[in-house]
Amino acid sequence: MPLATLRRKFPLFAGFGRSEFESLEKCLVRRRYSCGQTLFHMGDEGGSLHLIERGRVKVTIPSTSGEELILAILGGGELLGELSLFDGKPRSATVQALETTETFCLHRKDFLALLRNRFDIVEKLLEVLARRIRETNALLADRYFLDITSRLAKKILDLGDAFGIQEGRQVRIGVNITQKNLASMIGATRESINKQFKAFRDQDLVRACGGTIVILNREGLVRKASIFPKP
Amino acid sequence: MPLATLRRKFPLFAGFGRSEFESLEKCLVRRRYSCGQTLFHMGDEGGSLHLIERGRVKVTIPSTSGEELILAILGGGELLGELSLFDGKPRSATVQALETTETFCLHRKDFLALLRNRFDIVEKLLEVLARRIRETNALLADRYFLDITSRLAKKILDLGDAFGIQEGRQVRIGVNITQKNLASMIGATRESINKQFKAFRDQDLVRACGGTIVILNREGLVRKASIFPKP
DNA sequence: GACCGGGTATGAAATGCTTCACCGCGGGGG
């Protein structure tokens, strides 16, 4: 991969020059995962970091009874598996590929060595972690304060922002998300999602179209997401 | 505050020598908050970091209808308000003193300057952030997978670990936690907590004693916390 | 001393969500 591409794809390394690039390149190992494959399991020993080159993965916490909670869906350019790097503890979640996914894998000691000399990378990393914390806090708050209708509307909007493809006045969500996945993202059963989703469809807010979701009326969804269910 | 005290109270600065100490000391501003006072509100501009010297605070997210979700209770030696420092965004939560609390306040640019030269502090910071993420993820997972009984048992155990004072075979939780607070920690109503708490009392797992909780039977609580409600 | 606000206690009624049961569809593998 040329330097320019690296810098474009991974803002983390935006400040890199040629010499740093060359020493970094030696440490990167390319990894390829097909759809459904798991990168690692919660509880595993974790000594490496992934940079997602292309594809998408889901970050989940499994329950002992086989259900799963989806914490995040990550795509190209994003960082993955950094937690274990910083505290040396086991993997905090399971990660599975949702599509064919390619990553660059970087080992703990190489990465820490990298950090030591580059304060700009440290700054960006701190920012990434801060964002993760904000996101999880928001999820938690939503789960406390909102009912399923609002949570679903919000989640659809989020997905639209993260993976949306503009199509005229509509936005198509560019990942295949099953209703079951939606359910484990917002903490509800598939059946509840199904019913709520139908309600949104009946109100012409969204459309389902071969596995992907299309947002028809963004404003309407925003209203659903924020109207307060307990007045 | 002498250097030795600083190093003992705040592991973050364990590696500090005399000269660094002197330059740090110039930047620290002592702040005092009485019980109930708020340090800052969610949404505020946030340009500073607090090191808690003594006392305890609660970190909360308020809902628009006046309820609150308690994300964490922090005590002496802990860090507070670091998120806004790293991403420049507004305060992600409201923080209120639960007791008389004294902190050292450090401004953004002073802190960043500190970081720039001290990789050991960066490492510890990353560790702190990683731990926060793990904790929030765990809260979220609990909220998804466990019922109120298990969540309450778990929370009581957590509080015991964090603020417990050994008293013979018992552990007294050294903070005044109202049932309402417990409720906003685990995401339930005060009434539900009350009933569940009574159940625990009837089983001689815990005892309430003038505002504080005493754990009588740790093992029993552990069992309650982990037995799976949906078999 | 009377009043009031905040915390605790408790039961009955209401309800949002889950559980369960069932159906149809489509696609991938034997």
Added chain:
DNA sequence: CCCCCGCGGTGAAGCATTTCATACCCGGTC
């Protein structure tokens, strides 16, 4: 080619929690 499994769809019943209503106790204060 057919079978089965995973996904979407839907209604009825069940239930965990919330909501509501009420009461008591305690400490402060007017």
